[in-house]
Amino acid sequence: MKALITGSAGFIGSHLASALFERGHTIVLVDIVNGHDARDLFRDDETRYDAVFHCAAVAPHRSAIDNSPATVGAGCLELDAAMFAWAARTKPGRVVYFSSSAAYPIALQSQGLAVRLGEGHIRLDAPERPDAIYGEVKLMGERLAQAYRAQGGSVTVVRPFSGYGQDQSPDFPFAAFAQRARRREDPFTIWGDGTQVRDWIHVDDVVGAVLAAVEQDVDGPVNLGTGVGTSMTDLAKLFAAEAGYGPAFDYRTDAPAGVAHRVCVPYLMESFYVPEVSIEEGVRRALA
Template structure:
């Protein structure tokens, strides 16, 4: 199978591309290698599979309509996984136009490519941030997501709605995956685990928001990738029964469309997460206790019963195992 993966220099995209290549798929990857964070890390991720005979790289921005159209016309992928997006929840407050260009306009170009080139299935990244002001736990795909608290979450909400409209109008299956706090080797330097590790090793204080009392469904990267692949292999079918009176947000009633959570069902308090990191590093953290940041939610907890029913899988790597693997990678990569 030929799979287009957008964002292959990114954290999740690079892990996914490598797994697809290892199982024998042909992968076309697109990434603009922007400088939002360390470009050398992105290049190092790509270097793990750039010379693989099944991999083709396209250096382009999804916001470049002509480039995306040319890529679809030339490579004609059978299936697409859209992971490229401007990352960073809080960065959106500083650069909102960048977010809309990448996350909304860029996604439109992907949808158009799928529409015009017979793509069998589009899987796209959404986020647990989409639950916003919803406080009913655990977060369920069948609950309302009408009140996002950040622009980043709003762009992902837009992606879900755009995908549904295209699935309905043009009949190609679309599946959105709401990722919950992904971490692991080759992760993003702006994420908490990376920031904490760097600071603790340097003897510097770490900023602990909400006094460390909020909980997250921390989800290890291998669990995320397994969920993406299983979903990619199972396109949703359309439902001929019109349910316009009370449509289900997760399944639609008129389109080959589906939404799944991918997250660890066992949320962990941030202070425990830090404690596990301290144990792996063999050092205590100096903590600067701060209030909850604007736009953050106190807790996230994933309901993955639909993922289990739909693709037969749920994330299970514990934070103890996942953080240990991250620290091992970090020390090896940075010589720390």
């Protein structure tokens, strides 16, 4: 297989690249941090790829989403629109579009509801308000994917929940917590009140599920998650216990914290891939 990965120097993109390389595929890597802007490729390149993994995005972490919404939203929308226009022209074998759990209605993610989010909770013909402009952009990306499919294109839409791993940027909470635990910080800082619940899925399982979906021609949309919720405070406690100390927790309620509860129904994913790495094992790997 000849595959293109955009955003190949990013967290998900770099892990996908490693997995595809290990499987013997030919891969073309494009990332702006390495001097290769995906928008230039989409404008000029006429190569037909067997698979395209579109991971390129602009700062998709909580701080940027809340504090620089125009930059994040406009940048991601530009990349997604250019990619689908290019795909319609060059007709790759299959496109993988990385949507996001941010596309789900925020009304279902409020304090006290504890709704597990299934793929059917998003109706592209009548979408409810998602999480910030970033969620709006991901909804538009899914609608572009729908239009591309209607024109005969093959596209897999995935909705990752809280992906994590030991080499993730500290702009994301899991990696930030790992750094604090390594330094044995006391007090241990947590953004928000600590009750925010997330569905943590290890990057190895994100990659494993994506490749299984491509191999089995799964169109999706499909949630990538475990169906298990862990609060920010409980995650901090796991890190502290693994690091062997008992800090106090400093809750920064003025910092960006996101929605109260975001956990998926993973049944569709589990029909072709079952996650292997628990959050406890992920914490152990991060501090090993």
